[in-house]
Amino acid sequence: MKLKEIAAVLNANISCGADKLDEEVEMGYSSDLMSDVLTLDTDNLVLLTGMVNLQAIRTAEMADIRAIVFVRNKKANQPMLDLAKENGMCILESPYSLFKSSGLLFQAGLKPIY
């Protein structure tokens, strides 16, 4: 699934990485627990989370995750966006809940990791 399709499905605002929207991701993972994200072996995935802080970006950086969707209408602050930009990430912000966002993407064909 292209990131721009994900953005469209989730009615999401693109706050960083508008130039990455043609990139493909195969799988999605939803978690507010960064400890769990750090245990994943997969990397070509989009992370859906309501954990909106600098460590969410850091976690994605270490786990080679290139795209994050912040759900529940939460907004990334400037230091987060700066770090995301430095790492070439795409940041989306969706007004939907984590459950709804995950459900819509699953329905649209995004695969789960497990």
Added chain:
Amino acid sequence: MEGVWGRLFILKLIFSIQGGDFTHAGHPSSEVKKVLKQLDIDGKTIKNIVIALYEAEVNVVAHAWRGTVDVEIDESKITILVSDEGPGIPDIEQAMQAGFSTASKQVREMGFGAGMGLPNMKKNTDELYIESEVGKGTTVKMVNNFS
């Protein structure tokens, strides 16, 4: 790579960590990642290393007062020493069990403290050694070989 001249290079990096400072947690891991990329180490190995280091950093920030990260890279491996001044770990075997956590509410609110840190460091390293003295601090040594 190791020929008659022995080691081709040794690269050393040193960082300091402040307990409680979640804003800067991950900076050492980020810098190490950049260096390993420049050295053309394969992506999977880099990911293992930086995830283990990041977990170690978060542990220091979450539990200790201050710490240091000493990194030594040569052509065959990376050795990382994370030493902290902190409360120490009374029972290392127990701390290694998945799900065991003594993290504060504040740490959990940051998305960590699920008791996965040490097991995940073990999973992502070729060698992991932990030494700890209650009331003084903890030293973690991690080695990853380059394939």
